[in-house]
Amino acid sequence: MNPLFHMLFQQQRVLINKLNDVLKEYDLFHAQWTILFVLHEQGPMTLTAIWKYLNVEAPTVTRTVARLEQLGWVKRETGFDKREKIVDLTTKALTAFPVIESSIIQFEEEMVKGLNESEQQQLIALLQKMKG
Amino acid sequence: MNPLFHMLFQQQRVLINKLNDVLKEYDLFHAQWTILFVLHEQGPMTLTAIWKYLNVEAPTVTRTVARLEQLGWVKRETGFDKREKIVDLTTKALTAFPVIESSIIQFEEEMVKGLNESEQQQLIALLQKMKG
């Protein structure tokens, strides 16, 4: 196995586990947080808008949004087009958001503190270049 | 969300999907192939040796090895220490290995062809550095 690929896999798994660990305090998992983050950034979105934005498949988003609704982070309403469901943050989510976000930012800074600004840019550029 | 993290996540998902696509021809998934690869490299191993080597949790390996056994790629035998199971490749796996491996090598080369040797080294080094 190409050592670069192996490293990407390991790195990503470690990152997800650490992220989940930070989010544990708020009873969230990383994919759930990602959706809350996107909704906070973009405002109410349809399911299709979410999965296209995140570049994952529709059923994955359906499931995670359903879970977020159960947990009270999100509400779903049928749109004018009755096929689509519009997803929006609840007040619970809006209230909790800044606190969670600051935890995440702190974590992210901790994670990349081994790299200076230029190295981060370089890493992003190299990853982009690999996207053959 | 930190753009670097976001990119790592996307990259890894794209990579796994493409890998699975290559392996489809052989009725394998990437995690299954990884275990076959390790066994080919290291010879017969206990489950514990495998999950420590791959740096994943034991139940994940138990499940995947069980599936590989069902599919006839691998056999399990109890060791001298009756707690441990020793996993080994079947003749089917040994026969198919070179063919699959060459597909994978070709795929890997295709994937990194946007990067020259020094860029690959650089990328590995930067990822390593992030491992805070």
Next chain:
DNA sequence: GTAATTTATTTAGCTAGGTAAATAATTGGA
């Protein structure tokens, strides 16, 4: 205006990661 096609979402079922706890065999200590 109705039938065919497209689009949005969901359901079912697979792989693959994780944790927590159960079981069985081995090892160590009093």
Next chain:
DNA sequence: TCCAATTATTTACCTAGCTAAATAAATTAC
């Protein structure tokens, strides 16, 4: 020696990707 602790594996059950196919609503073509 025998009981306690450790170790190897498994089971049960989460999250989170994926594909394929079902359903329902909207759009298009005739």
